[in-house]
Amino acid sequence: MILAGMVIAVPFPALSQAQAPAKSRPTGSAAGSPIPGARVEANLAQLMRGTLFPSSNVIFAAQNVNPADVPQDKDSGTTVNLLASAYGKWTAVENSGLALAEVANVLMLPGRKCSNGLPVPLNNPDWPKFVQELRDAGMAVYKAAQSKNQDNILTAADTMTNACSNCHNKWREKPNLADRCK
């Protein structure tokens, strides 16, 4: 079992171990990607649940509690509460904003499917537009967190909520799963 505490103590060996098995795996479905070695592993719902869901929750939490007031957990190296982690308080909000902006890049990789098997609608001109909104929202959160001002976070969290729902309204909020991503 790899504990986050170990990752903090020895980040580089942990990273190369994590990457080692990937080299022996067959090339995945991001064929034609402009990024050498880039590979799609998750469907869109899995990607959202694994990345945007936890990152946005850190940002939502910062609306209700001043991150500076969150005490560090005793297990700050292993906690799943990022605000109380070794990289906690406002730093956790900064990094969560940056995570949104970076996930925007991954959302543009070719070859990803939605959970119903349809391709992610990369070729619809609204897709890159909504992805850019996410990137801008992430950077707005990053700036707001750097200011350590909760009013600024309220504004940036609103920008983020709009970025999520603009895309969801078009491609996710469907009575039938089969109609997502159409």
Ligand code: HEC
């Ligand atoms: C560019 C479009 C787009 C943006 C931006 C976007 N999403 Fe999504 N999201 C989707 C689509 C489409 C689905 C449905 C994916 C599927 O079913 O495979 C989805 C699914 C999800 C899911 C999983 C829902 C489920 O039914 O399992 C979560 C959680 C989620 N999004 C969170 C977020 C959050 C939080 C944000 C903003 C920080 C966000 N998303 C921004 C398009 C987007």
